[in-house]
Amino acid sequence: MQKVTQIYGIRAVIEAINNGETIEKVFVQRGLKGDLAKELESSLRKNGVNTSYVPFEKLNRLTNNNHQGVVANISPIVFHTIEELVEEVMANDKKLPLFLLLDQLSDVRNFGAIIRTAECSGVDGIIIQKKGSAPVTSDTIKTSAGAAFKVPIAKVDHIKDAVYYLQASQIPVVAATEKTDSTLYEVDFKGPCAIVMGSEDRGISPSILKSVDYLAKIPLFGTIGSLNVSVACGVFLYEVARQRLGY
Template identity: 55%
Template sequence: MEKTTYIYGIRAIIEAIESNKEISKLYLLKEADGVLMHQLQNAARKNNIAVSYVPSEKLDHIAKGGNHQGAAASISPVNFHDLETILENTDMETKPLFLLLDGVTDVRNFGAIIRTAECTGVKAIIVSEKGSAPVNAATVKTSAGAVFNMPICKVNHIKDAVFLLQAYGVKTAGANEKTTDLIYDVDLNTPLAIVMGSEERGINPSTLKILDHVVKLPMQGDIASLNVSVACGAMLYEVVRQKL
């Protein structure tokens, strides 16, 4: 995001405030009430955030059909991070976990993935400059504000990011339904980057060839694939399970 934008949803805004995100103005529904709304109002007062009470039409316009829950806010841009700087400052003895997204374009899937990544201790999410979902209001809302706690790195090519991670001793494991190797049979208790592709194309074949592991989740039903955010969550939690 290059300019000031809007986020909406009570929890997402509270998370933004608690993450010290700079909020220009808070827009609240005139007749809004409830425990979470009061929590948001208290947070705004505590942090000296300007509040405007507006009709529902204003919030509907900001959210563009999304569920704003009676609250929206204008915020400063989300800052992207430099992957190499993060790697230089990461202790590999802690067995850090990274996540690469190759062509995930749906903002709600992206937001859900960010939320799960934050919950599973992912150090940073890496996406490509082109062909990736933007960080917009829908992303922030779906991530429940987790985007403000998760470093997101943009790179020219996912393949270059894989080589860089491997140079720092990080193993890479990508998801592909055509492999015979289950994720449960691979040692993930190491510095690791999980790589997820788009639902339509999967991981780019040239990237797939350079990964340390290509794995899949077992499918028991008739449908041959999972939603990418669900598959990503299953894989990240297998990493957590092995670490525990």
């Protein structure tokens, strides 16, 4: 199975950014100084690269090589723009497109499990945010059982941008949230649709909840107040499948 490539060294990371490599995340030593460090900072900001500022010891744990204060992960996944993703699905004459939006999901294994379920349930594409989202790591790919190579993934500056774009493309958006009295069984999933799942700790951002077309929750009968997000995602996706199969 293809693994995430790691590169290190300030100049090497700058060149990778400038050459358009699909960089998943860059780890930069806190307080890094010098002209090259300034050039790196400029490239990171200009290209909107997901960046974490970490102690020197963290970088030593990431690689045994001379990292010069910078380590980057290059993803084996080629990411799409939302325009490319939606246009490609529509061009294939897909009458019932199904998209999945992940609002700053942070756990790589949850991400992998969701990708696997998405592939099995017929999701046409997954949309994530450029910053604040779980990266595609070797663990993500392994947990997805290879589905990460099969389901197109698009990145956007903000999930709300994706909500508006999908709505303009005549695709209603449903948010999976406990902050409603309506259950997912009351939502009509038999037409084109997109589903938003929230992060593990905060759920869906309030601004996104205000932007979507429908809110829906999974009824819970126990004493624990929520499901794991990958499990909840599976419940939603297979309710879509159930309705579309006519059961």
